[in-house]
Amino acid sequence: MSHSEFILETRALTKAFGGLVANSSVSIGFREHQAHAIIGPNGAGKSTFVNLLTGHLPPSAGEVLFKGASIGGLPAHKVTRLGIGRSYQKTNIFPSFTCFENCRLAAQSRLATSMRFLRPASSYKAVSEQAEAALASAGLAGRSGRVAGTMSYGEQRQLEIAMVLATAPEVLVLDEPLAGMGREESEHMVTLLRDLARRYTLILIEHDMDAVFAIADVLSVMVNGTLLESGPVERVRASKAVQDAYLGDGAEAY
Amino acid sequence: MITHIPKRLAILLLVLLVVLALFPLWGKLVFAAKFTFLMQKLTGIMILAILAMSLDLLVGVAGLVSLGHAAFFGLGGYMLALMSPQYDAANLWLVLPAGLAGVAAAALVVGFLSIRTSGIYFIMVTLAFGQMGFYFFNDSKLAGGSDGAYIYVKPTVEAFGTTLVNLDDKLSFFYVTLGVLVGVYALLRVLLASPFGRVISAIGVNEYRVQGLGFNPMAYKLVAFTIAGTIAGLAGFLAATQYGFVNPAMLGWHQSGHVLVMVILGGMGTLFGPVLGAFVLELAHFAFESLTEHWLLPMGVMVIAIVLLLPKGLAGLLLKWTDRKEDGP
Numbered sequence: 001m002s003h004s005e006f007i008l009e010t011r012a013l014t015k016a017f018g019g020l021v022a023n024s025s026v027s028i029g030f031r032e033h034q035a036h037a038i039i040g041p042n043g044a045g046k047s048t049f050v051n052l053l054t055g056h057l058p059p060s061a062g063e064v065l066f067k068g069a070s071i072g073g074l075p076a077h078k079v080t081r082l083g084i085g086r087s088y089q090k091t092n093i094f095p096s097f098t099c100f101e102n103c104r105l106a107a108q109s110r111l112a113t114s115m116r117f118l119r120p121a122s123s124y125k126a127v128s129e130q131a132e133a134a135l136a137s138a139g140l141a142g143r144s145g146r147v148a149g150t151m152s153y154g155e156q157r158q159l160e161i162a163m164v165l166a167t168a169p170e171v172l173v174l175d176e177p178l179a180g181m182g183r184e185e186s187e188h189m190v191t192l193l194r195d196l197a198r199r200y201t202l203i204l205i206e207h208d209m210d211a212v213f214a215i216a217d218v219l220s221v222m223v224n225g226t227l228l229e230s231g232p233v234e235r236v237r238a239s240k241a242v243q244d245a246y247l248g249d250g251a252e253a254y
Numbered sequence: 255m256i257t258h259i260p261k262r263l264a265i266l267l268l269v270l271l272v273v274l275a276l277f278p279l280w281g282k283l284v285f286a287a288k289f290t291f292l293m294q295k296l297t298g299i300m301i302l303a304i305l306a307m308s309l310d311l312l313v314g315v316a317g318l319v320s321l322g323h324a325a326f327f328g329l330g331g332y333m334l335a336l337m338s339p340q341y342d343a344a345n346l347w348l349v350l351p352a353g354l355a356g357v358a359a360a361a362l363v364v365g366f367l368s369i370r371t372s373g374i375y376f377i378m379v380t381l382a383f384g385q386m387g388f389y390f391f392n393d394s395k396l397a398g399g400s401d402g403a404y405i406y407v408k409p410t411v412e413a414f415g416t417t418l419v420n421l422d423d424k425l426s427f428f429y430v431t432l433g434v435l436v437g438v439y440a441l442l443r444v445l446l447a448s449p450f451g452r453v454i455s456a457i458g459v460n461e462y463r464v465q466g467l468g469f470n471p472m473a474y475k476l477v478a479f480t481i482a483g484t485i486a487g488l489a490g491f492l493a494a495t496q497y498g499f500v501n502p503a504m505l506g507w508h509q510s511g512h513v514l515v516m517v518i519l520g521g522m523g524t525l526f527g528p529v530l531g532a533f534v535l536e537l538a539h540f541a542f543e544s545l546t547e548h549w550l551l552p553m554g555v556m557v558i559a560i561v562l563l564l565p566k567g568l569a570g571l572l573l574k575w576t577d578r579k580e581d582g583p
Contacts, residue, residue: 056466080468092466094459105456109468114449115477121449167467 006065007032007201008053008084008171013062013072015048022048024225025062030171035197037204037216037233045225046205047089050175053203054086055079066171080109085169087160089176089205095149099140099159102148103131106166131166138162139192154185161192171201178208190214213237221245259526263576267526275432278425293424294496299536300431301492304438306516306528308485311442313514314523315451316478317458318369321377321510322384325364326483328505330357330490332391335403335500346409346421353491354484361483362476369475372461384507392502402501405494421495431492435529438485442525445481454478458523519560521569530568 006029015023022045030036040046051057053064055076064072066082080086094102107130108114108121122128135141138158143151148159157177164172177193178186190211196202197215206212212219213233220230221242229242236242259267277296282289305327312318333353338344368379390396397403408421419426445451453474456464461471494500503509512535520531538556542549564571 054466075465075470077465077468077470080466086466088463088466092460092463094456094463096459097456101452105452105464106467108449108452111449114453114469114474116449117445117451118448120444120447121452122447124449163467 006030007067008203009065010049010053011063011065013049013052013064014060015045015052015057016060022225023052023059026222026225026227027062028220028227028230030201030203031218032201034218035202035204035216036218036220037206037212038220038222039206039209039212040222040228043224044222046222047175048225049222050086050173050203050205054084054173080167080169083168083170084173085164085167085171086173087164087175087177089179091153091156091160093148093156093159093163095147097148098144099135099146099148099151099162100131100144102159103134103162103166104128106163107131107134107168109167130168134162134166137165137196139188152185154181154188157181157185157189158192161196165196169200171203172196173203173205175205176207177204178206178211186211260573260576263572266572266576271436275429278428290424293428295536295540297424297428297431297496298493299532300435301489301496302513302516302536303529303532304435304492305486305489306513306520306532307438307442307525308482308489309513310517310520310522310525310528311445311454311478311482311485313517314521314525314528315446315458316454316475317461318372318475318479319377319514320380320479320482321507321514322364322380322382322387323482323486323513324507324509325384325387325505326357326361326486327490327493327509327513328387328391328500328502329360330354330487331494331500331504332397332403332490333357333487334409334491334494335397335405338405338407338409341406343407344409346411349409350491354487357487357490358480358484361480361487365476365479365483369472369479381507381510384505384510387505388502388507391505397500400502402499405498405500408495408498427496431496434488434492438488439525439529442485446525450474450477515557519557519567521564521567521573524567524569524573527567527569530572534568 008030011027012025013023013027014021014025026049038046038049048057052059055074055078058073062072063070066084071079071082104127107127108124111127135144138161140155140158140162143155148156151159161177178189181189186208193215204212204216216233218231219233219236221228221236223245228245229236229239274296278293281292285292309320309323312320330353333356334349337349337352364383368376368383371379392400410417411419411421419430421427421430446455453464453469457471457474464471490504493504516531516535517528519535520529521527539549539553542552
């Protein structure tokens with residue numbers, strides 16, 4: 001298998017929690033600059049897959065390859081430093097910090113080390129600029145000074161994305177960025193994600209089918225911890241097996 | 255963790271500092287009979303305030319509730335006692351760095367073994383290490399066992415053959431301690447504004463996310479634990495110098511709990527709060543004790559009242575007052 005084909009790839013990735021096999025021999029390749037969505041009903045193992053991909057969980061068996069090098073079993077803080085940024089399904093920010101400080105800290109994580117004790121963090125210019133740029137990219141330019149916990153839910157979800165962007169990733173792994181959002185907030189977020197899909201390799205876990213079809217180039221379907229189907233969106237959408245298992249008769253299913 | 259101190263609050267704190275710094279002048283007039291005692295008392299409180307600030311770095315900033323912090327305080331004192339010649343003065347330029355290095359090494363080891371746990375388990379592990387320290391000095395013959403040990407001659411502070419400060423002089427020692435108090439506060443403020451400090455503060459808010467961003471929380475917590483332990487050791491070193499005496503109780507959980515109350519009463523994560531907490535708690539203790547032999551009762555009522563009425567401690571109250579005024583038109 002050539003290394004150049006996929007930027008990120010899993011091979012027979014398996015995770016068992018005791019007797020429960022959450023991911024069973026999942027092999028998916030993610031191509032550079034593609035938007036790749038992973039869908040599946042609740043309990044299909046999508047979140048486990050994301051946690052395996054980003055080092056939040058060690059795999060029981062199988063491999064995760066980033067640019068051809070095995071990264072399975074690396075802790076989360078090392079995986080993100082390689083350039084794989086992730087957002088979380090449940091809003092996971094620093095609510096008592098300002099919006100800017102949330103992103104500044106994210107950008108600061110790209111310093112060779114933060115074991116620096118004397119110079120004020122605010123005087124690291126490149127870090128601050130990176131944070132401002134990430135806020136602007138996520139549509140939060142005007143929210144710099146707001147305490148994150150006091151913003152609307154939708155804005156907190158945007159901040160979640162801004163924090164990932166501030167870490168200057170190559171691959172964005174977004175775990176249900178639309179979860180819990182209202183219609184208007186969702187539309188706003190879909191626009192943002194389409195924009196990001198042009199600039200990054202995007203891996204999107206999502207329930208919202210309209211959003212998936214609007215954003216993704218490639219679609220993988222997971223059911224019961226296994227990969228059911230993977231391929232270009234239109235082909236997977238038309239697949240009989242997928243329709244039976246998940247999509248229903250063209251209608252949205254959750 | 256607070257990063258911004260409102261201007262009015264800064265002025266208030268500065269005034270309190272000046273009042274304290276001038277106590278040797280006005281205290282003599284107001285409390286003629288008790289002046290010497292009060293000088294000693296205030297110096298002791300300042301030392302506890304340094305200890306409380308160091309604990310705040312763990313409890314209020316990094317979210318690590320340690321119930322064994324006094325072990326490093328006591329160890330700092332014992333380092334001086336063990337390194338002081340029996341009938342001669344030790345050289346401060348040697349015993350202070352050596353003592354602090356010893357405490358830092360101990361904090362590094364204890365931290366390494368305890369930061370892997372969190373929450374109630376961290377409290378239990380630090381409590382256990384603290385008690386180990388207590389019994390180590392209590393049961394060994396190393397430094398007088400349970401009787402403690404005396405430091406008969408205080409360390410000399412010399413440069414080029416001339417004495418810079420005489421630590422035996424109560425007034426000089428008062429100002430040395432005040433200087434260390436202000437210095438440690440400034441140092442911790444610088445530290446908290448640095449990249450390291452921002453990571454530590456973030457760990458106190460959401461450690462899981464800190465790791466997701468690419469920081470190894472264990473490394474940062476270990477360094478914070480070591481710094482806090484070393485500053486506690488510095489406070490213990492000062493305490494041993496002041497009293498000329500160390501005993502195992504300095505390391506015990508009772509002392510750790512006492513300092514934790516100062517941090518909570520004063521306001522966690524504010525640095526100046528624990529300093530205020532130390533003064534309020536100790537001065538109230540002193541006042542109630544001189545009024546009644548049942549002083550524990552009013553003390554308990556006071557502590558409960560503050561905790562119930564001021565969930566963010568004295569510092570929270572002051573921040574609310576001064577911030578509101580600043581927000582005004």
